[in-house]
Amino acid sequence: MRILHTSDWHLGRTLHQVDLIEHQAAFLDHLVEVVREEQVGAVVVAGDVYDRAIPPVEAVRLLGDALARLSELTQVVLTPGNHDSATRLGFGAELMRDTLHVRARVADVGRPVELHGEDGALLVYALPYLDPDDARHHLAEDPAEPLARSHEAVLSAAMRRISADLAQRRAGGGPRVPAVVAAHAFVTGGEVSESERDIRVGGVDSVPSGVFRGVDYVALGHLHGAQSVPIATLDGAEGSGVGRTVARYSGSPLAYSFSEMNHTKSTVLLDVGPDGVRGEPQLIPAPVPRRMGDVTGTLEEILGAAGEKHVDRWVRVTVTDPVRPADLHARVRARLPHALSITYAPPAREGSERAGVVTAAADPLEVCASFVDHVRGSAPSAAEQRVLRDVLEHVNAAERSA
Template sequence: MRLLHTSDWHLGRTLHGVDLLDHQSAYLDHLVDVVRSESVDAVVVAGDVYDRAIPPVEAVTLLSDTLARLAELTTVVVTSGNHDSATRLGFGAALMRERVRLRTRVASLAEPVEVGDVLVYGLPYLDPDVCRAELAPVAPDGSRALLARSHEAVTTEAMARVRADAAARAAGGDRRPVVVAAHAFVVGGLASESERDIRVGGVDHVPAAVFAGADYVALGHLHGPQVVGGPAGTTLRYSGSPLAYSFSERHQTKSTVLVDLAGDAPATTLVPAPVPRRLTDLTGTLDDLLGATGEPHVDDWVRVTVTDAARPAELFRRVRQRFAHALVVQHRPDRPDDARERLALVTAAADPVQVAADFVTHVTGGAPTDAERAVLRAAHEHVLAAERST
């Protein structure tokens, strides 16, 4: 059996204002070609298909066309991520053709997609505030006690259901490799700046041991392709995003994972994704950057940091004239370390509560108390709940 593992397409996303849909479309063309040339039995998409809950029409059309093309060649299993609206992504799942299987509902996470000799369990993104009641085990008296408010608790219960289903099948003589698609931040994974913060109660991680019992765990959420150490007999891997969505990802080799499930352990091969345009960080004086230093990068997407002591005249115009694809232009004088202004970079991966706490410290001159932090966290989680209800 051969699977193709991918995730984090983020259809509809932009990069510093640049529309990436054409580049995302090129990647999906490449994906279809790989499925055809490598005789792939199933494609597993581990969440964050869209970049936001209500995606643009063009992104919906691109996904629809891509799924139709893939379904002509193979089976496709798609799960929802933290950027997706599970309800919207899963709309019409019951009407989908047999070879397109959407896994967006908690209630069906222990119902595998049977692909030849493999059982594929698709776990939608498990938001603890949404799932801790639905996933709570039923006591003998019919009551339910809420699970702990954490990613670890809800994922542990989800995997318990997966293992129970696989064990029941094995007891009946149906022993097949188990593949789990999950969208989570597993302990040991390396994050980038472009993944959205998913902390609940201040914690966003899930221990790798939670996934014990699976042969291969197709992970989504982190944008860098990487293997995460897990329990014996279980391979955990992030495929990463197909495109770079921040300058922190500029050194990553974007790829898709071919997984061969034969023998004692899954064998994986990374298939490089097409690179629409390189991302480059350029730092130096304006004269240097406009000269030989910048020459190799005139066609790149660049972040330009100009270090002249005084801000050069017409800085933005001159940089854009040289670098047509400059995404960020900033003036940051080159000063000794003890005189350099120290600024914390705020990215999508930053803890919003910590950002707010830093702001309180900046404005008041003193760090917020534990009680004030609790208020900040409650306010943030109230906003997240409101977003989920839209």
């Protein structure tokens, strides 16, 4: 069966206050055309469909239209990520058409979506984002003894359920049925961007790739850069075929931060059969609404040759004149109308220190600890760091349940 793997649509997101809904709609139009042209048997969406738990009306309408068009052409399996509200995204799942499957409940972990095509069957084990604080109770074998409070513990428990179900289904003989896992997680070794929401629990945000060993393909979501994740094979299997687990992040369809300006946005197209993943997955480039750029220099340089190639780009501008130029923002935008970020950063004076830049990719605990050190003149103690971590995780949990 031919599969198209995508994730991290973040419908409703903006880029430095620029509304992206029109560009997200263009991507979904592109996705429908790829499904039609490539005769895709199943689309797997691995989380973060919306950008927040309560999405804007335009994003809800856009998703409804896209799923209606996709499910007329193929089978769709969709699951929530850490940005989505699983309850809201999963509402009405039982009422949807046979070609649209939304898996949003922890209770369904280990129960696959059974897909059927002209070339055979496929099992898709779609995992919603597993918040350790909640899933450690639901996935424990004994409810009185919850799992360890970590992403590794809950995903390992989910994979044990999947492995048991898969072994039972394959024990009866007959053609081997291929298996795909869709998961929204930060797998060790993945390359992060500045636009992914922090999912640290207990100071740890990643899971080892070996957790997913044993299935044919792992459709990952969460990281915004398209990339493969190496997973050791079973029983010494090499190359392609049975025993090989292929895992990939499809990445986001649009750049959601300047750290992604050099990404090639794409979806993943692959063929899976009884012998596993056939060949290597193919990356289908996504449409680029506007290229991104980064320019640093004096205002004269930026208004001159240095800014020439950035006129039609979303650009981040850093102005380095020793003295702040008059009408800085107006003059930059007259030259670069799509400038999204304009920063004045004069050269550091001898003997002075420049404050570090805090981005969305920074560890929030380290930022808080640095602030305490700056204000008080001493770093927080171990006990104070535990208090800071507890507060940060409480805030993150409140955002997810909003």
